[in-house]
Amino acid sequence: MLSFENDYNVGAHPRILERLMQTNLEPQSGYGADRFCESAKARIREAFSCPNADIFFLTGGTQTNCVVIDALLHSYEGVVAAATGHIALHEAGAVEYTGHKVLELPAHDGKLDADELRAYLEAFYADENHDHMVFPGMVYLSYPTELGTLYSKAELTAISQLCKEYHMQLFVDGARLGYGLVSPASDLTPAEFAALCDVFYVGGTKVGALCGEAVVFPHGTMPKHFLTIVKQHSALMAKGRLLGVQFDALFEDRLYFEISRNAIRMAETLKAVFREKKCSIWRETPTNQQFLVLEDTEMKRLRENVAFSFWEKYDETHTVCRFVTSWATTQESINALRDLL
Amino acid sequence: MLSFENDYNVGAHPRILERLMQTNLEPQSGYGADRFCESAKARIREAFSCPNADIFFLTGGTQTNCVVIDALLHSYEGVVAAATGHIALHEAGAVEYTGHKVLELPAHDGKLDADELRAYLEAFYADENHDHMVFPGMVYLSYPTELGTLYSKAELTAISQLCKEYHMQLFVDGARLGYGLVSPASDLTPAEFAALCDVFYVGGTKVGALCGEAVVFPHGTMPKHFLTIVKQHSALMAKGRLLGVQFDALFEDRLYFEISRNAIRMAETLKAVFREKKCSIWRETPTNQQFLVLEDTEMKRLRENVAFSFWEKYDETHTVCRFVTSWATTQESINALRDLL
Amino acid sequence: MLSFENDYNVGAHPRILERLMQTNLEPQSGYGADRFCESAKARIREAFSCPNADIFFLTGGTQTNCVVIDALLHSYEGVVAAATGHIALHEAGAVEYTGHKVLELPAHDGKLDADELRAYLEAFYADENHDHMVFPGMVYLSYPTELGTLYSKAELTAISQLCKEYHMQLFVDGARLGYGLVSPASDLTPAEFAALCDVFYVGGTKVGALCGEAVVFPHGTMPKHFLTIVKQHSALMAKGRLLGVQFDALFEDRLYFEISRNAIRMAETLKAVFREKKCSIWRETPTNQQFLVLEDTEMKRLRENVAFSFWEKYDETHTVCRFVTSWATTQESINALRDLL
């Protein structure tokens, strides 16, 4: 069975497994107080040129979003997100479960628009009843977005400045951060990216790890007692070493970015196949997610041999389907898909 | 550095790492819909003789406690626990964060007493104001307890019957379940144990896994939409295979119980060393946690070469310290400790 | 100072104050276990022709919305509402604070559209990822809406049937219920209205009471231990008699509907004045809220003598303003406003 279902459909990059083997029986303290976590943090600080960064390792994306959002917001604040943002749509209300409203703005190719954001903020504070409304305390965006698109440096800068102006925090969901930063369409270096955020996370699960996301406060502003907050959110891993070892491996010799490049190369190849096969392309993107419109019987037929994922109904008889490449995607699998199309 | 700090101070049992290697590049769907999870569930159902059990894999213990407790309780219900119960003391208020009160009863060697439980329940319902109080909706206990002790079959049966009588669910925290069931002091088979519970979890993190706990509803009563509830609690692992592969390995050929036995054997050896060295024993237990009272300067000296954990202050100049064995503890490490004592 | 600011800008209908005086020193039990509450419930059951209704008195609208929504939804469910719904916009995120997402659909004159609702529900269940999304467990709508409009019997019936079809509860916010049911534009009797709802509340605060809303489960489906749930939500009034006496007075001789008619008559007069004065009308409604577009300096001038409320910015130099009548509005006040326009 071929699989383009998502970027978490196989295990870990071999270097990670190797490292887990090598370090397996070395005793270390729990909860992140191990030497692997320390080393991994140092490497991430270096990779993003933020020597004063506070870093904490968590297990998964939804968990990371919820812990960060709830830890940073005041109770009366919500988080602004695009209507297609992961927290708005596909986290089963996990953010609301922490008591905070997701304040949805329209998505444009998955992205927030800085002008619309400004208009919303101006209207909010001009509204004489805003004390009865949810205050915008944070802006959440994904890089790349859930639709595989990228904010330009100018776009991210504009949003970052608005956040400063309105005393909001800018939180960037980097579940697929590697795939974004190595895309030829990106005009941001890791250092520039980090400098614009108040907090972001470096996704491991979708970029070669078994699990794990690294929360980075590039300017050293991690809230006091963050470990306890993490524990309270049921998000503190006992064997924190599992996260430390993985991120240490991922950021040794910039492996993280290296393996991300494979996903982008394979995505380019995939797009070429789609064009060659005259598939009905719904959306081509500069990162590792590509979207087709498939007629429903064709979709069923194809699914017998290929795993890919449902995105949304297109019309009565067609479905938008997502094909994803990753660090692990091979040329062979794309060739095989080509034969099936 | 020797370590008796806890039972999660090293990586995973080698068979688990092997299996992760073998299955690493086989694509599988996410969120637990993979063949490893299916296989692991079948093995667990067999090991506990509960063919109709519903099973769900989660990542860590506090997370499992919170998801289960919140999923099963009505909003107006709390969970009864011993004052020394993990949820009462060492989970940073994670249960309260889900909105439920932990109703603490006195602990006797870490255990709830069925007679006190009955007295509490009778008093609750006899209280004319109980509509203004938190209803007891569940009993939580740990097997083994946080102090390494075990409920006898008679004790667990008495509590289980009380739960039925008062329409409460019995939830057993099995973070160290293997170490309990294989202890010579245990008079419960896995099947008998499972039959007495409404829900329990099989701890992986402390018994050979990198992470992971298997929630078991032995009578097939997992709540509807449990996956969504898990997601809402930020507890759904994307690469569910990581949990499936591990539990599949742990329950192949009863490896789980096999490796648990090592911890018990090593604990017996450790107790013998403590006695031989005339250490001031605070508590000897039939499982894998042993407790000493150490004079504080002695404690500091010993800590230079051995990791063990703080339990509580004994008096101004002494501290209760915990020494833990696990599936990975070696005779060599105990010998080395003996030389240091 | 004239006031058309809202329908809660004065105290209570004189009959309520009278009744409070008469009953003041009669001892009664607390928390709703008093004879006034019993009598009020009987009268409300009669007024809405639902003899088996369960009824509970709460203090305010937001509180009522939160208690009802949280008590009736499963944790993984959200509540569908129009984007202009009170819970979506003007309750400071109080519903999200209880852990539930408000699932916003477009508002048409403040109303949900049944066809759009059906389309949303069909898309939700057709979405292969809906287990990762918030389930629609309830539909919330306001009668009249926040914009003063009314659902027709056909519209409410269509939504009610959709709710049954999709196993959702229909909850109607009746903060201004009296003003809706007595409007000549309403084609619903109280009995027809009640029969279509799973739960609704009869607003007291905006229709003559000092405070208080009566939650009605017309089909007798109030959740078990609702009093405890109310207490847990900090919403149980110690002197429940305060609510009982007021609703008892309001539903004696159908006073509630009687005094609601005054608001509608005065609203008609107000609309006539606006038309006569060639005001820039933003929205005329069949109930007690009317909306003008005022030029900002004109708005400021008028505010020196009249209280009315900000609705939203219309453009750079104009504001939409709301003028509200109530049971207490007098012809004299409208005449005075006319002189000022």
Add this chain to the structure above:
Amino acid sequence: MLSFENDYNVGAHPRILERLMQTNLEPQSGYGADRFCESAKARIREAFSCPNADIFFLTGGTQTNCVVIDALLHSYEGVVAAATGHIALHEAGAVEYTGHKVLELPAHDGKLDADELRAYLEAFYADENHDHMVFPGMVYLSYPTELGTLYSKAELTAISQLCKEYHMQLFVDGARLGYGLVSPASDLTPAEFAALCDVFYVGGTKVGALCGEAVVFPHGTMPKHFLTIVKQHSALMAKGRLLGVQFDALFEDRLYFEISRNAIRMAETLKAVFREKKCSIWRETPTNQQFLVLEDTEMKRLRENVAFSFWEKYDETHTVCRFVTSWATTQESINALRDLL
């Protein structure tokens, strides 16, 4: 029917009803932005000699406790209370519903002991695992306590200093504050009392109001956006005037303290009757709650003519019962009770 059931069994002090009548039709803005609230705040500041106090009016006691505790604590903090404290026992878990643990210490006649509090705090911070525990962020106590007892000035001062030392807030539940401060057993003036608290509330519901509690931050430290926090907790009253008018009346000419004295005088008379009748006294207190042990058949017989409240089971055949006086208790009712005993 005689009633000594509680101190909220009748309506309001006549001066309050009068004032509600007088002000009834004067239009005022909602949500506390009315002239009555302003005036009431000024009077309360004067009564407690805290000219910089921030004051906010809420509706009921449990609500006030929850709003204050949740608004002031960090998410990882809990509130320390006596095991008999109202928030620990009789609020249906409303504080836990806000996500915070109530950290229970032993009660001595309903009171916290400063030495035990210090011992708990020292042990907490000495515990090497305290990052996995709930931090004590606030001390909650009631004045008078739920058992009618009073902290002495020395006792309250000791606790207040501990709070400062350990960076905790001191919150005093003054549901019956009047009855405490006017008790001859009290050695605290209102000014001294206020100066020792970070926040307290002046109970209205139990001291002459229909409803209402005044939250006082004597040192002007009310959190930013408190109104929005109140709204988010469903606790913002639309007709805030109802609270303003009542507290304005209660603090005009120190009526609040004046009427509190009646409760104390009547309690003294009641105690004399109990002694004269050789009742089995469980607890005599210096405030308005007195407790008897009644044989169960005697209790049933007495209940035919007198309302009083269940406190707790004493033994198989006896019950502790509470008799409460209030601002409204008359000598006649006590005479009548005497005849029945």
